[in-house]
Each structure stands twice: as C-alpha cells, then as structure tokens.
C-alpha cells in the first residue's frame with residue numbers, strides 16, 4: 217500500500233526537472249496526478265507513460281502567469297479527478313543578471329511566475345480544501361529564499377516572497393486541517409540551473425549537485441507527516457556546499 221493511495225495531487229511544472237520527479241515518486245506511492253505545465257508535449261508524454269504502466273495521470277496545460285489559465289486548469293483537474301488532496305507549487309523560472317542591469321520585464325516575469333502564480337493557484341484550490349477540512353500544500357522554495365546569491369536578484373526576491381506567503385498560508389489554513397510545507401533545495405541538476413553551472417565552470421552533470429530524485433524523495437517524506445510531528449520547511453543543501461549556511 218502506497219503513502220498516497222488514491223490521493224489526487226496537482227503538480228505544477230510537472231513536465232521536467234523536479235516537478236517531473238515528484239510526479240513519478242508520487243505515482244509510485246499510489247497518487248492520482250494532475251500534471252500541469254505550458255509545454256503540452258512533455259506533460260502528455262509523461263502522463264501517457266504513467267497511464268500505460270497502470271497509474272493514473274492527466275496532463276493539464278497551464279500558464280501560471282495567467283489567472284484565467286489557472287482557473288481553467290484547476291477546474292479541469294477537479295472535474296476529471298475529483299477534489300485536490302495535495303497541491304505542489306513547483307513551477308518557477310530563474311533569470312541571471314546584476315540588479316542594475318536587469319530589465320523590468322525580466323523582474324516581472326520572475327515575480328509573476330514564482331510568486332503571483334503560487335498565490336493565484338493556492339487561492340483557486342483553497343476553497344475546496346477548506347470545505348473538506350483537509351489538504352496539503354507543498355511550495356517548492358530554494359536556499360535562494362534564505363540567503364542572497366550573486367546575479368539572482370529577482371529569483372532570490374521571489375523565493376523570499378514565497379517563504380513569506382507560505383508562512384501566512386500555514387497560519388491561515390491550520391484551523392481547516394490544511395498542512396502547508398516548504399521544500400527548499402540548493403543546487404539541483406535540472407535545466408533551470410544549467411546556466412548557473414556553466415557560469416561557474418562546473419560540469420553539466422556535476423556529481424556535487426543534487427538529483428531530482430533526491431528532491432522528490434523529500435517531497436514524499438513531507439507527505440508522510442500526518443501526525444503530531446511536522447516540518448514547516450525542509451532545506452536540502454548540497455553536501456559539497458558549506459555546512460549550516
């Protein structure tokens with residue numbers, strides 16, 4: 217019996233990277249998946265694989281910068297799969313560059329994807345969770361939500377904002393039995409961090425960087441917390457990085 221047997225999980229940014237690994241790990245635990253992202257081809261192929269091997273997954277094309285798109289996506293997931301038990305706000309983008317050289321549009325894109333998109337998605341999902349007095353929300357943050365990194369002004373600002381949003385969300389939803397958690401990794405081997413590795417002269421497949429599977433295992437662990445013990449934020453740093461930073 218899986219930890220998430222029959223639970224409906226809505227995962228944003230599900231087409232690749234960490235989101236995809238979370239979908240696969242949740243599927244292995246028996247979850248029913250709504251896999252959301254903009255690139256229909258990626259989520260369709262992922263869901264086809266899951267459905268072909270006995271799981272259940274529905275691809276949902278969604279752009280979290282658009283309020284209308286989010287409303288349609290949540291409505292589609294709920295009508296096809298039933299109420300959402302677990303929401304994983306994972307989709308995000310990064311833009312590297314010094315603050316004094318950053319275009320306004322770059323700042324707006326990062327903030328509207330990484331913060332506004334999470335706010336809008338939560339606002340859309342919360343009413344049914346509050347009504348059912350149950351639910352779990354995992355916001356994928358970053359160590360960039362705890363400290364500053366050179367050339368990551370908008371990204372760090374967005375992840376700090378996400379931490380603030382997560383704290384208030386946890387306070388406001390506790391009385392409805394909703395469990396809000398943050399999963400905050402450092403460097404993970406995905407497309408998002410590929411330019412960062414290149415700018416530091418590190419290998420694309422550096423063994424010092426975490427794998428998506430390691431992050432997905434942590435997401436499953438957070439879902440195992442149904443009792444008295446609870447983790448508000450789970451921070452995963454690279455073992456190769458400096459301890460306690």
Ligand SMILES: NC(=O)c1ccc[n+]([C@@H]2O[C@H](COP(=O)([O-])OP(=O)(O)OC[C@H]3O[C@@H](n4cnc5c(N)ncnc54)[C@H](OP(=O)(O)O)[C@@H]3O)[C@@H](O)[C@H]2O)c1
Pocket residue numbers: 228229230231232233234235252253254255256258278279280281305306307308309329356357358359400401402403404405406407408409
């Ligand atoms: N990789 C790292 O080193 C690292 C470290 C710490 C935290 N994180 C966090 O982990 C999460 C996942 O990152 P990742 O590294 O897996 O990134 P990734 O490989 O670039 O994947 C990002 C996913 O988000 C989706 N996405 C981006 N913009 C979107 C939009 N407007 N609407 C809907 N979906 C959108 C992408 O799909 P489409 O482009 O098809 O929409 C893709 O599926 C993010 O929150 C990131 O901040 C990553």
